[in-house]
Amino acid sequence: MKRNQSFANLALLLLLRQASVACADILVSNECAFGILSGGHGDFPASNSIKEGVTIDFGRMNQTTYDPVEKIASIGPGSSWQPVYETLEPHGVTVTGGRAGGVGVAGFTTGGGNSFHSTSHGWACDNVKNFQVVLANGTIVDANVDEHNYLWQALKGGSGNFGLVTRFEMYVIEFPDPTKPNIWGGIAQYELSAADDLTDAYVDFVENNHLDKNSSTMLYWVYTHSTRSLIVQVAMDNTLDISYPPVYDRYLNTSGLIKKSLRSAPMYELTAEFDVGQPDGLRNIWLTGAYKNDPRIIKFAADKHEELIAGKRAGLVSQDSQLVTLCSMFPLTQAMIEHGDANGGNAMNLEAKSRGENGVLFLASLAIDGAKNEAVALPIMQQWQDEVDAYATSLGVNWDWRFLNYAYAGQDPIATYATDKIRAASEKYDPDMVFQKLRKTGHRIVA
Secondary structure (H helix, E strand, O other): OHHHHHHHHHHHHHHHHHHHHHHHHHHHHOOOOEEEEOOOOOOOOOOOOOOOOEEEEOOOOOOEEEEOOOOEEEEOOOOEHHHHHHHHHHHOEEOOOOOOOOOEHHHHHHHOOOOOOHHHHOOHHHHEEEEEEEOOOOOEEEEOOOOOHHHHHHHOOOOOOOOEEEEEEEEOEEOOOOOOOEEEEEEEEEOHHHHHHHHHHHHHHHHOHHHOOOEEEEEEEEEEOOOOEEEEEEEEEEOOOOOOOHHHHHHHOOOOEEEEOOEEEEHHHHHHHOOOOOOOOOEEEEEEEEEEOOHHHHHHHHHHHHHHOHHHHHHHOOOOOOEEEEEEEEEEOHHHHOHHHHOOOOOOOHHHHHOOOOEEEEEEEEEEOOHHHHHHHHHHHHHHHHHHHHHHHHHOOEOOOOOHHHOOOOOOHHHHOOHHHHHHHHHHHOOOOHHHHOEOOOOOOOO
């Protein structure tokens, strides 16, 4: 039965792959507008589907297989990370996938991909051995270090600008004990009064992250309309399943701790917990920036979050509406960035933008119900991001870099990535600019 099922899955994959080729031929020959849908995690209108045209939905290409000899996981573009982790766990391995299990594989990986393992192994894109790609002319190519190397590098951050990726072959990471494929981690929640001390602890963590590359963190302020309160949370994790490593002592000794969920658990269990701030059925706005690791910019962003979002909540939603906002900080360390060149190069351009410094990745995010409320919230969110950018520029700490996975429409992250590398790959592999002219979703190369 299992063998028959395996053959059935293989047949389905081959059929879907050929359908991708036929789809590319039909769309190009008829000059039909199209969009590309993987996990559907994109947060702005037309990020992953279009109203007028064809949406290529990879949802059925969602299988994950593992080759224990080559130690390679082959992952379909339509999968999300939760089933990927669950499939690989019995083998005692994992991959550099999303922190939130509901995030789609394709958009996450081709945009860069920040994971639990980014400090020790690099971005998700740095861990792709091979991309299988359907080009605009219907040709299927394998892009890797030996074949179509320039396309391979450009796909590592360049998003859907070159073709339809129909398979990701990723290097796996082995758990120290394959019989116990757990990591340690969870979330600690604090009173708002702890914010300044936690910010200083976070900055210290980022500067010293190279001393413990198996631990990572994020610091974020959360406001919910249901509780009408603003709290601070810290995510902590250790991928070697070491409980309470010393790197977190400063966090855990900060007063104002309300509760914590830190424990050893399967990675897919923790990714379910990190699906935070995105309640089902709400509309999302995400805006992002990147700055030198400086406590002033973090505290300024948090103050503006309280002033512009929590302070204007009455004008944003009615009493029976929903609103969740997050002011989130993620490390951008040289220990993470150096994997790009070490693993063959990528298109993220962080080596140049960071100038050898450690940084902070800022995400301003909001979830709200209804198009009307979203329209009211958008300029408030944009004002928040603009003011943080302006303040960072005044301090001389603005990297002028946008993380593609978090960027909203109009932020143009491609322009902050390695544009020469991305444009050259586009000209070579998509000379008729099909993925610029006919593709209407995602972040495209702006002329």
